[in-house]
Amino acid sequence: MELGTERIKSLFMLDSNITCLNHGSFGACPKEVFSSLVKWQETLEKNPVKHLAFDVFKYLEKSREALSLYVKCYKDDLAFFPNPSTALNTVLRSLDLQKGDEILTTDHEYGAMDRAWRFLCKKTGSIYINQSISLPLNSREQFLNEFKKGITKKTKVIFLSHITSPTALIFPVKEICDIARERNIITIIDGAHAPAQLDLDILDINPDFYCGACHKWMCSPKGVAFLYVKREFQAQIEPLVISWGYESDNPSHSQFLDYLQWQGTYDMSAYLAIPDTIDFLKKNNWDVVTQECHKLNIWAKDKILSEMGMDPLCSDLFLGQMSSFYFKDPMNDQSQIDFFDKYQTQVLFTLWNNRSLFRISIQAYNNKQDIYRLIEALKDYQKQARV
Ligand SMILES: Cc1ncc(COP(=O)(O)O)c(C=O)c1O
Incomplete structure (x- = not known):
């Protein structure tokens, strides 16, 4: 090839x-995948009431199913978001952080997420620690030794990029999730760059929360990210926007999905193009x-x-x-x-x-x-x- x-x-x-x-910043969409987006937008506009009030949830399920097979987790454990910032802010704002709790991360994280954590720490009195990972990074042992120095009895959350934005490093997130689990520390993995750049297997990594972008390396239309949440944490997820899914008149089997799948009226066509996006990747x-x-x-x-x-x-x-x-x-x-x-x-x-x-x-x-x-x-x- x-x-x-x-x-x-x-x-x-x-x-x-x-x-x-610079594919990494915003991706690039193939013509065929873009046509799928337009096809879904046409479907919406032909019959907005039927599409948005009823059919979209059935289509979303198909998209979640295709994506879950691709990133390897269960379809009801992930929800779509327009971007990683929105997905990760949803997690951050759902955590029960107390004064003095520590959030351990590195000094290679995405600036917008550093800001979200600093905002939350100001509100809660918790402490965001950007552990230094020195360069050049030559071995996994070097990473693990330097990162582990930041773990204390107060570490409540570990937040880590799977692939870092400024320095483009693949971090050993599976090892870190294993270490965190032994110590009862919550893990949040920012995998914005991982889907289709790595052969992603979320269940194997076994994080508590994992966020990925589809419009970067999967080449989906813009505005598709996802959040995976381990079952035991789903009940504590609060949507950033409270809408019909809260105290739902017609609850589904999943409060997690009810809360997150309807955030007011918006065009979800890009989410619905995910099965065609994955078909494109496989076909090519x-x-x-x-x-x-x-x-x-x-x-x-x-x-x-x-x-x-x-x-x-x-x-x-x-x-x-x-x-x-x-x-x-x-x-x-x-x-x-x-x-x-x-x-x-x-x-x-x-x-x-x-x-x-x-x-x-x-x-x-x-x-x-x-x-x-x-x-x-x-x-x-x-x-x-x-x-
Ligand atoms: C590591 C990482 N996390 C999160 C994001 C957030 O993406 P957005 O600003 O599109 O929400 C990016 C974007 O490039 C990123 O590289």
């Missing part, structure tokens, strides 16, 4: 003038595509490091389809826009622990030419910055 061929590129809707090496041998993308990512990482004279952030063992790099020049919003406009090449520029980083993402539509183009752009940018 050769990545980035005209055939594969033509499956997607991306502007062919742009070198997109996405397990092979993922392996090839991983290989290209490792090649690209080595090439960028040697061409740019940079130090690695980690050993290959922690990498999937993304890699991050130290970058000498801090990028503000305007310099990012200027970079994209000038070179028509997109990567994620970010700031992590006061260091400037950039992150590449490799998807089916990328090839080695994209990496050569990026290296040329980065070199030219740095040369101009020094003039």
Whole structure:
């Protein structure tokens, strides 16, 4: 399977003038999957009352079923959300945190989630601890030793990215969930980047809560994320929006689903496109595509490091389809826009622990030419910055 061929590129809707090496931020939707979204929107508009008042729940069940088989859990243990922030905020706001309780995480987490936790800690008097995981990260033992130093008698929750956003590291979440379970600590895994980048098996990881995005690496239409909640925690979940599912006139077998599946009127077509999204991935041998993308990512990482004279952030063992790099020049919003406009090449520029980083993402539509183009752009940018 050769990545980035005209055939594969033509499956997607991306502007062919742009070198997109930032699939990780917002994904990219194939034409066929986008057509499924439009098909569902047409179904809705042909008969809004029948669709939204009755049929949508039956269709949602089909979508949950397809997704649960894909990420390996039971269909009634997951609910759809428009994005990981909404899903994870639902969990955070449902926890019974007391003054002095500790939430242990790392210093590699997604900024929006750090903010959500700090907000909650201000309200509850609990303490958010960003345990330092030092770079370069060379072994699982290094991760486990450094992370475990943060566990105390007061640790109530462990919150961990499955794949980190700024540094693009795959964390050993299964081992951490095992350690947490022995100590009666709640585990919340932020797997925004995991579905379709990793062969996800939620039951095997065995977290208490797991959130994933479908519009990133699964390439679904925008606005699809999911939350898995272990049965014993479902009764404590409170929806962010109280609606008809609370004190339902017509309760289903699951309060968890009743509370979460109706959040007022909105278009759930993107959720309903999930079975077609998964069909697309299967039909196009996405397990092979993922392996090839991983290989290209490792090649690209080595090439960028040697061409740019940079130090690695980690050993290959922690990498999937993304890699991050130290970058000498801090990028503000305007310099990012200027970079994209000038070179028509997109990567994620970010700031992590006061260091400037950039992150590449490799998807089916990328090839080695994209990496050569990026290296040329980065070199030219740095040369101009020094003039
Ligand atoms: C690790 C991680 N968690 C959570 C999110 C939240 O995504 P959103 O802002 O779409 O809710 C992202 C988004 O990129 C992410 O990378």
